Amino acid sequence: xxxxxxxxxxxxxxxxxxxxxxxxxxxxxxxxxxxxxxxxxxxxxxxxxxxxxxxxxxxxxxxxxxxxxxxxxxxxxxxxxxxxxxxxxxxxxxxxxxxxxxxxxxxxxxxxxxxxxxxxxxxxxxxxxxxxxxxxxxxxxxxxxxxxxxxxxxxxxxxxxxxxxxxxxxxxxxxxxxxxxxxxxxxxxxxxxxxxxxxxxxxxxxxxxxxxxxxxxxxxxxxxxxxxxxxxxxxxxxxxxxxxxxxxxxxxxxxxxxxxxxxxxxxxxxxxxxxxxxxxxxxxxxxxxxx
Amino acid sequence: xxxxxxxxxxxxxxxxxxxxxxxxxxxxxxxxxxxxxxxxxxxxxxxxxxxxxxxxxxxxxxxxxxxxxxxxxxxxxxxxxxxxxxxxxxxxxxxxxxxxxxxxxxxxxxxxxxxxxxxxxxxxxxxxxxxxxxxxxxxxxxxxxxxxxxxxxxxxxxxxxxxxxxxxxxxxxxxxxxxxxxxxxxxxxxxxxxx
Numbered sequence: 001x002x003x004x005x006x007x008x009x010x011x012x013x014x015x016x017x018x019x020x021x022x023x024x025x026x027x028x029x030x031x032x033x034x035x036x037x038x039x040x041x042x043x044x045x046x047x048x049x050x051x052x053x054x055x056x057x058x059x060x061x062x063x064x065x066x067x068x069x070x071x072x073x074x075x076x077x078x079x080x081x082x083x084x085x086x087x088x089x090x091x092x093x094x095x096x097x098x099x100x101x102x103x104x105x106x107x108x109x110x111x112x113x114x115x116x117x118x119x120x121x122x123x124x125x126x127x128x129x130x131x132x133x134x135x136x137x138x139x140x141x142x143x144x145x146x147x148x149x150x151x152x153x154x155x156x157x158x159x160x161x162x163x164x165x166x167x168x169x170x171x172x173x174x175x176x177x178x179x180x181x182x183x184x185x186x187x188x189x190x191x192x193x194x195x196x197x198x199x200x201x202x203x204x205x206x207x208x209x210x211x212x213x214x215x216x217x218x219x220x221x222x223x224x225x226x227x228x229x230x231x232x233x234x235x236x237x238x239x240x241x242x243x244x245x246x247x248x249x250x251x252x253x254x255x256x257x258x259x260x261x262x263x264x265x266x267x268x269x270x271x272x273x274x275x276x277x278x279x280x281x282x283x284x285x286x287x288x289x290x291x
Numbered sequence: 292x293x294x295x296x297x298x299x300x301x302x303x304x305x306x307x308x309x310x311x312x313x314x315x316x317x318x319x320x321x322x323x324x325x326x327x328x329x330x331x332x333x334x335x336x337x338x339x340x341x342x343x344x345x346x347x348x349x350x351x352x353x354x355x356x357x358x359x360x361x362x363x364x365x366x367x368x369x370x371x372x373x374x375x376x377x378x379x380x381x382x383x384x385x386x387x388x389x390x391x392x393x394x395x396x397x398x399x400x401x402x403x404x405x406x407x408x409x410x411x412x413x414x415x416x417x418x419x420x421x422x423x424x425x426x427x428x429x430x431x432x433x434x435x436x437x438x439x440x441x442x443x444x445x446x447x448x449x450x451x452x453x454x455x456x457x458x459x460x461x462x463x464x465x466x467x468x469x470x471x472x473x474x475x476x477x478x479x480x481x482x483x484x485x486x
């Protein structure tokens with residue numbers, strides 16, 4: 001299997017990172033199951049730019065998959081082989097190892113999407129389970145080539161007039177109609193409306209915007225939403241525990257400690273009836289969606 | 292033990308090919324009711340009772356699209372588990388799938404560690420029942436290790452509901468065994484799955 005390794009670099013890499021990854025790659029080549037074609041490293045302060053440039057270069061080659069490894073994430077031995085297996089047997093098209101946030105509550109960087117569009121981190125799983133998620137971080141993630149190609153087929157890219165940034169829109173969401181005036185349009189009940197922004201295009205950018213830092217969200221959600229919309233599945237192999245390196249490496253045990261504390265907190269909240277507030281908010285969204 | 296609430300999400304899909312799926316269901320004893328037909332209603336099901344003699348003479352039972360062993364492998368002693376899975380793997384065609392369903396040792400251990408009353412169902416997950424004693428135990432991680440050692444690629448690994456309902460002292464129904472392990476291994480696939 002021919003794989004490119006993509007590294008969106010924005011830090012000075014820890015010695016621990018290089019000294020673990022480099023020998024692993026040598027062993028990988030020796031075993032021969034996965035053939036590493038290219039090592040694409042793009043470094044700047046903008047992670048979304050870095051990732052998009054990695055993908056641009058990957059698509060210019062002919063490797064079958066791209067393995068993103070972050071420069072602060074240390075995958076366990078043989079991680080890429082296991083991820084290739086998952087894609088190869090048809091379990092998913094995007095396969096990821098699991099790693100944990102470097103700050104409290106140290107949650108896994110893998111998420112399920114709520115009806116209101118917000119994401120909640122994966123919390124209940126037994127180590128070794130293969131779990132399907134709606135979004136995942138790119139710290140140790142293998143993406144099949146056709147995911148990128150299908151997104152490019154199914155999405156059109158427009159340029160926002162206000163600031164020149166790019167916005168991919170699924171072709172099914174592009175409908176002919178009267179030009180709308182920019183601004184906010186509210187429905188009569190004043191609770192739901194439309195934000196209308198002027199755009200130009202479609203355009204064909206040299207660097208396709210697969211990843212974008214927007215609306216205070218990390219760039220991985222941006223990509224995962226497009227992949228899911230195109231019908232692809234994202235699986236996290238919880239047997240592949242990566243270390244997330246900062247001043248200290250964060251792992252599952254850190255997350256478990258916080259979850260135990262939160263468990264006690266949730267029990268207290270239930271007693272106080274505070275969950276009712278969250279339930280009502282969800283209900284409101286469901287009514288808004290007409291479901 | 293019965294597989295009441297268990298449903299395999301991948302079960303009905305099977306492999307993408309023309310004609311009927313050929314499924315081998317391995318049972319633990321003669322006369323046991325299988326569940327494969329319910330999972331793959333269109334498939335041609337062959338049933339076989341676990342035979343430890345397979346370890347020495349696997350025979351040539353054919354090449355199946357799927358093999359289902361639900362609550363069987365724990366009847367094989369720990370030292371021979373991988374060998375037995377290798378035998379089953381040899382009965383799969385290329386791309387064929389081995390579906391293993393097993394009691395979750397981790398769940399039972401959590402119940403014990405939690406303290407409080409440990410009911411007989413929990414202990415049965417560990418030790419089995421009279422006449423059907425467990426000779427090995429599994430967690431999702433352990434099963435994956437066995438599949439890898441047998442040369443199979445893992446396609447699915449998750450925990451599912453067991454579906455056994457019991458009554459508590461007040462006559463209220465509750466789930467007595469909350470989890471079981473479900474792992475699917477695939478016999479050597481070359482090239483990307485699902486085209």
